[in-house]
Amino acid sequence: MMDIFSTAVLLFLIMDPLGNMPIFISALKHVPEERRTKVLVRELLIALLILVVFLFIGDNMLALLSLDQEAVSIAGGVILFLIALKMVFPPARGGGIMGDTPDGEPFIVPMATPLIAGPSILATLILMGNQNPGQEIALLGALLIAWFTSSAILIFSNRIMKLLGNRGVFAIERLMGMILIMLSVQMLINGITSYLAHYHS
Numbered sequence: 001m002m003d004i005f006s007t008a009v010l011l012f013l014i015m016d017p018l019g020n021m022p023i024f025i026s027a028l029k030h031v032p033e034e035r036r037t038k039v040l041v042r043e044l045l046i047a048l049l050i051l052v053v054f055l056f057i058g059d060n061m062l063a064l065l066s067l068d069q070e071a072v073s074i075a076g077g078v079i080l081f082l083i084a085l086k087m088v089f090p091p092a093r094g095g096g097i098m099g100d101t102p103d104g105e106p107f108i109v110p111m112a113t114p115l116i117a118g119p120s121i122l123a124t125l126i127l128m129g130n131q132n133p134g135q136e137i138a139l140l141g142a143l144l145i146a147w148f149t150s151s152a153i154l155i156f157s158n159r160i161m162k163l164l165g166n167r168g169v170f171a172i173e174r175l176m177g178m179i180l181i182m183l184s185v186q187m188l189i190n191g192i193t194s195y196l197a198h199y200h201s
Contacts, residue, residue, distance in 0.1 A: 004142045007128065011146035013180050014080065014121045017153040019087055019173040021161060023115060024154055027106045037155065039105060044151045046108055047116035051125060051143055054117075056136060058126035069130050070198065073191030076123035080184035083120055087177025090170075116150065127187075 028036045054061075062072065128139055153160060161169060 004138055004145070007139065007142035008145035008149075010183060011121060011124065011143055012149055013176055013183070014083075014118075014124060015116055015146060015150045016083075016087065016173070016176065016180075017150040017157075018160075018169055018176065020115050021154065021157040021169060024111060024157055025161065027111055031105050035105075040111075040155060041151075043106065043108070043111040044116065044147070044154065046112040048147050050113055050117040051121065051147070052140065054122045055125045055129055055139060055143060058129040059133075062126065062130060068195075068198075069127065070191045070195040072123055072127045072130065073187055073194065076120060076127055077184045077186075077188035077191060079120040079123060080180060080187060083118075084177045084180035084184055087180065088174050090173075116147075 024040065028039060031039055061067075062069070125139070125143070129136060132139060164172070
């Protein structure tokens with residue numbers, strides 16, 4: 001039986017709202033202040049739609065592309081590991097994990113995807129859906145918990161940045177990155193172990 005809370009925590013860590021706060025603030029700086037919340041909510045809803053679609057068609061995508069569960073697990077682990085490394089050791093230039101954002105009002109890119117609905121969380125949803133058949137509703141619940149929590153943090157990002165300061169946000173993001181590194185390594189181990197067991201059977 002899937003643990004909804006632990007799954008929600010994993011999805012929340014992958015979404016990395018604290019790490020995305022500076023990028024979201026930068027992406028919205030050219031948007032009139034009275035429109036910022038509307039634009040942000042729109043992008044969050046688009047991201048949720050993308051995530052839900054991938055959650056429910058993940059198995060079909062695996063079958064269509066002739067991908068094994070082990071391949072998705074290993075690929076997801078690699079992507080998570082690379083993102084986690086950038087959380088712990090951020091690049092010297094650019095606004096966080098995804099670098100600089102374009103001017104003007106953002107639409108879908110980069111806020112909805114790849115910042116929220118990025119390749120790592122999409123791969124994770126496909127993998128979890130494949131590993132937990134018949135539990136799509138529970139997984140949807142975990143996704144909604146993670147999305148609502150991330151959305152609340154991003155909507156109040158300006159206040160949180162003022163409260164914690166840059167050093168506080170960066171410290172928390174590094175801690176989250178360390179946790180995500182351990183989770184990504186475990187995902188890699190699971191994928192490799194499953195592949196070896198399948199290969200030798």
